[in-house]
Amino acid sequence: MIFNKSIYLGIASAAMLSMAACQDFDDLNRDPYAIEDDKTNESQTKVDDDTKYADINIDYKLDTPEDSAKCAADIPNTGATFRNFLYEGYYAQHQRTTNLTHDIYAGFVANNQPKHAKQSPDYSYTDGWSALRWSEFFNSRSAEYRTLLRAYKFNKNPERYMNMFYVTRVYYAFCMLAHTDTYGDMPFREYVRTDIPETNNVAYDTQEQIYDAMFRILEQAVDSIQPDDPQQFSVERDDICYSGDWHKWLRFANTLRLRMALRISNVNPERAKLEGQAALDNEYGLMTSNDDNMQTVPKYAPVDMGGLNDGGNENVHAMTSVLFKGESVLSYEMDSLYRHLSTGGKEYKINGGRGKPAIFKKIDPRCIKCWYRSGMTDNTLAVAQESLSKDYVGCRRGAQDPDISMQQINYSLTKTKPKPEKALDPDFWFSLSRPTVWLGYAESLFLKAEAALRGWRGADLSMSAEQYFRAGVQASMDYYMVDPTDTSAYIDGLVALNDGTFTSGDREKILEAIITQKWMAVFPNGNEGWADFRRTDYPALENQLTNMSGGSVPEGKMIKRIQYPNSENQNRYFLEHSELQAANTQGTRLWWDVADTNDASGKRLKPNNFRN
Numbered sequence: 077m078i079f080n081k082s083i084y085l086g087i088a089s090a091a092m093l094s095m096a097a098c099q100d101f102d103d104l105n106r107d108p109y110a111i112e113d114d115k116t117n118e119s120q121t122k123v124d125d126d127t128k129y130a131d132i133n134i135d136y137k138l139d140t141p142e143d144s145a146k147c148a149a150d151i152p153n154t155g156a157t158f159r160n161f162l163y164e165g166y167y168a169q170h171q172r173t174t175n176l177t178h179d180i181y182a183g184f185v186a187n188n189q190p191k192h193a194k195q196s197p198d199y200s201y202t203d204g205w206s207a208l209r210w211s212e213f214f215n216s217r218s219a220e221y222r223t224l225l226r227a228y229k230f231n232k233n234p235e236r237y238m239n240m241f242y243v244t245r246v247y248y249a250f251c252m253l254a255h256t257d258t259y260g261d262m263p264f265r266e267y268v269r270t271d272i273p274e275t276n277n278v279a280y281d282t283q284e285q286i287y288d289a290m291f292r293i294l295e296q297a298v299d300s301i302q303p304d305d306p307q308q309f310s311v312e313r314d315d316i317c318y319s320g321d322w323h324k325w326l327r328f329a330n331t332l333r334l335r336m337a338l339r340i341s342n343v344n345p346e347r348a349k350l351e352g353q354a355a356l357d358n359e360y361g362l363m364t365s366n367d368d369n370m371q372t373v374p375k376y377a378p379v380d381m382g383g384l385n386d387g388g389n390e391n392v393h394a395m396t397s398v399l400f401k402g403e404s405v406l407s408y409e410m411d412s413l414y415r416h417l418s419t420g421g422k423e424y425k426i427n428g429g430r431g432k433p434a435i436f437k438k439i440d441p442r443c444i445k446c447w448y449r450s451g452m453t454d455n456t457l458a459v460a461q462e463s464l465s466k467d468y469v470g471c472r473r474g475a476q477d478p479d480i481s482m483q484q485i486n487y488s489l490t491k492t493k494p495k496p497e498k499a500l501d502p503d504f505w506f507s508l509s510r511p512t513v514w515l516g517y518a519e520s521l522f523l524k525a526e527a528a529l530r531g532w533r534g535a536d537l538s539m540s541a542e543q544y545f546r547a548g549v550q551a552s553m554d555y556y557m558v559d560p561t562d563t564s565a566y567i568d569g570l571v572a573l574n575d576g577t578f579t580s581g582d583r584e585k586i587l588e589a590i591i592t593q594k595w596m597a598v599f600p601n602g603n604e605g606w607a608d609f610r611r612t613d614y615p616a617l618e619n620q621l622t623n624m625s626g627g628s629v630p631e632g633k634m635i636k637r638i639q640y641p642n643s644e645n646q647n648r649y650f651l652e653h654s655e656l657q658a659a660n661t662q663g664t665r666l667w668w669d670v671a672d673t674n675d676a677s678g679k680r681l682k683p684n685n686f687r688n
Contacts, residue, residue: 100106118143123147129296132289138230148231150223153315158244161220162316165251166514166603167372168212170392171207174602175404178258179393181635182605183595183617184410186471188480188620189403193622198474199635200624201662207641213255214267222270228309239308239322242297246329247317249290250370250515253336254603256286258638258665261656265289277648280656283667284643287340291351294333297306298326298358316373316382326360328370330536331520334362335604338526339611342670345688352527356534362520366555369516375511378498385498390508393600397506398457404649405487406447409617411470413596414440420569422562441553441562442596443468445505447488460493460504474621502557514601518555521548522594529586530686542578545590552597583686588614610669619674629663632678636665673686 119139120433150157166174176196179185179308187197196202222242228237248268253269256262264281266273268289275277281289303322310320318324337352355362363369376390377383396404415437422441428434433490449462450469456462458600471480471487475537479486490506500507522538525544539547546567553563572578572589580586591614598604619632644650650657665672675681 093241102554105383120214129292131265132292132296134225134229135207135271140196144230144232147226147229150227151231151237154224154227155311157220157223158240158311159314159316160218160249161224161244163372163375164212165217165247165372166254166512167392168216169208171396171400173209173212174390175396176205177602177638178606179214179404179600179602180473182602182606182609183403183407183473183615184602185397185597186407186473186475186480186487187403188348188405188471188485189400189482190477190480193480194624198622198624199620199629199662200626201628201639203642206638207643209258209638210641210643213251213261216246217251218267221267225270236307236331237309239301239305240310242300243285243322243325246297246325246332249293250332252286252290252330256283257339257603257607257666259640260637260659261666262286268293276646279649280653284344287336287668288353290336291333291347294329294336295354296670298329298333298360301326303360305340313457317370323360324368326358327363327368328515330355330358330360331362331368331515334520334523334527335515338523339607341530341670342611342685342687343668345374349530349532352532353667356524356527356532356536357416358536360537362524363517366517366551366573368520369511369513369555371511371513371516372510374509376498377511381500381509382511391492391506391510391512393507393512394492394506395488397507398492398494401454402452402482402485402487402489405485405489406468406470408470408472409615410596411468411488412445413592413615414443414468417571417592417596418566419571419574420565423563425464426467429465429520437467439468440596441558441566442556445503445556445558446491448600450486452485452489457489457492458494462665471622472618473625476622505556512600513555514603516551516555516597518548518551518597521551522597523596524591525590526587527591529583541590542573545578545593546573548590548597549593552593555597584683587612587685588616588631588683589681591615603674610634610666610673612685613671613673613681616680619678625662628661630676632674632676633663634673635662636669637662 120136121139123137124134125133125135138147153462170363172293176187176192180187180197187193194200196205221244228234228241231237252264260283263273263278264286266279301322303326312320333355334352337348337355341348373382374389374391375384375386376388378385390399393404418440421434422444423438424444426435426437447468450464451463451466468488469486491504492506492508493501493504495508497507500509521544525541525548527537527541528544529541549570550563550566553566577585577589591608591612595605595608595615603650618665619634623629623631639662640650671684674680
């Protein structure tokens with residue numbers, strides 16, 4: 077649903093609906109201040125708060141037991157609300173908000189649908205798609221967040237709901253990270269406090285303020301959650317991420333804090349080190365295995381796998397690639413890196429035919445797990461059978477018709493078995509039921525590798541950058557269930573481990589090796605892949621072939637952010653702040669993106685991630 081009215085209207089009206097009730101979409105678009113509802117007339121009193129969390133704490137109390145009871149009445153529905161909050165946090169409208177933008181800008185996939193060309197995939201801001209990211213967060217996730225927090229706080233025994241209160245805040249910050257890393261400055265702290273902003277006059281926070289608030293949300297949560305308190309309320313089955321395991325939530329929060337710390341390492345190295353070392357020193361530690369991965373299980377998956385056994389809502393990447401008949405395909409850059417980062421890997425055979433000899437090649441074994449060879453058709457997809465006379469082929473981002481076509485698929489699609497298959501097959505990684513990882517154990521090891529490279533210290537940082545690099549590659553291979561022999565061959569053949577990179581003393585060269593393998597490990601999470609590329613300028617992606625931004629992204633440059641939705645032209649705060657309007661181009665670097673990727677002629681600049 078595309079909202080033409082102010083995006084921010086939805087939070088009040090959505091928050092006032094029971095999450096178990098049917099939604100009235102006319103109500104969702106109505107001015108909340110014109111609604112006579114049992115919660116709009118509640119009596120609130122501002123509270124004094126002299127802590128360092130004053131600007132992110134709920135800053136009011138409800139004056140009557142009746143008003144508190146109305147919030148507490150939502151508690152029986154918090155399981156369903158929390159489940160949807162977690163599920164839609166990164167999955168909502170994924171193709172239009174992420175796959176056609178972030179996944180491509182990260183370099184993971186390329187667009188193969190001519191109808192999508194010259195739109196978002198080619199740097200043209202497409203409001204009908206991208207604006208959904210903004211509206212989903214402010215209309216839906218923020219409404220769910222507000223309902224949950226107020227239910228957990230305004231009841232007769234708020235201490236019992238403390239863990240759920242802070243876990244909800246952790247996940248809200250996690251969602252916000254993807255959005256501020258998309259747009260930069262945004263409204264945030266007003267929503268964190270569960271306030272309802274003034275209609276069409278919603279204040280923005282700078283990205284620096286947002287990061288500061290998110291760091292403090294994580295700090296406060298980790299200090300407040302009591303993981304061993306058996307009296308704590310838990311939704312368990314509806315916690316589709318960690319099933320009520322508080323220790324996993326704490327390790328996730330610490331790992332997220334380290335990710336965010338490294339994100340700001342170029343723009344504010346002192347704060348970055350402070351936050352990173354606090355995460356590394358925390359008693360609960362960081363992720364310890366792939367069992368700690370923060371992921372979304374598709375609703376299509378069976379109930380015993382964490383899904384709903386739905387007939388649709390499949391894995392989003394399998395959907396956009398295979399179910400949509402080849403719209404999203406392997407990128408040229410990823411294809412190239414599968415082949416050139418190691419001299420080892422898994423050997424595969426390309427049949428010669430007609431008297432020609434077969435060709436044997438080696439490739440990253442993760443490629444064989446994730447992608448079909450080129451030339452798939454409706455018939456071969458229906459039986460999950462690729463042609464052994466074909467090779468894996470990536471598409472250049474920004475390619476146009478006739479190089480892209482839905483009539484003949486010339487590039488690799490995700491390796492996906494057809495419907496109605498629901499089982500997870502490790503040899504067809506992008507099963508329709510496959511969870512998508514948004515922050516995982518392998519990434520946490522690469523984060524530690526960079527922290528060690530930067531000279532940070534912490535109780536949970538016990539190895540060298542090279543050792544964490546090796547461990548990160550191993551963890552990624554383990555996640556994909558790669559045969560140990562193929563894993564060893566790949567790691568033993570890694571160019572960065574055999575050309576003296578890690579003994580060179582060249583921190584920039586070492587960082588390139590770390591970030592490139594980290595990029596391989598975070599695939600297919602385009603939110604993170606694109607953010608890390610903009611921060612470090614690694615891996616060395618090719619320039620987009622087509623730039624339809626109309627000058628928003630200068631020719632020869634890389635896209636740096638997504639434009640604010642057109643609905644912001646109704647937000648008085650936005651209109652009254654010229655600096656927001658001036659920065660609202662897709663070529664404007666975010667706060668933590670301190671240097672451009674290319675020069676004015678389109679040539680790649682030498683990155684400098686250790687200027688401080």
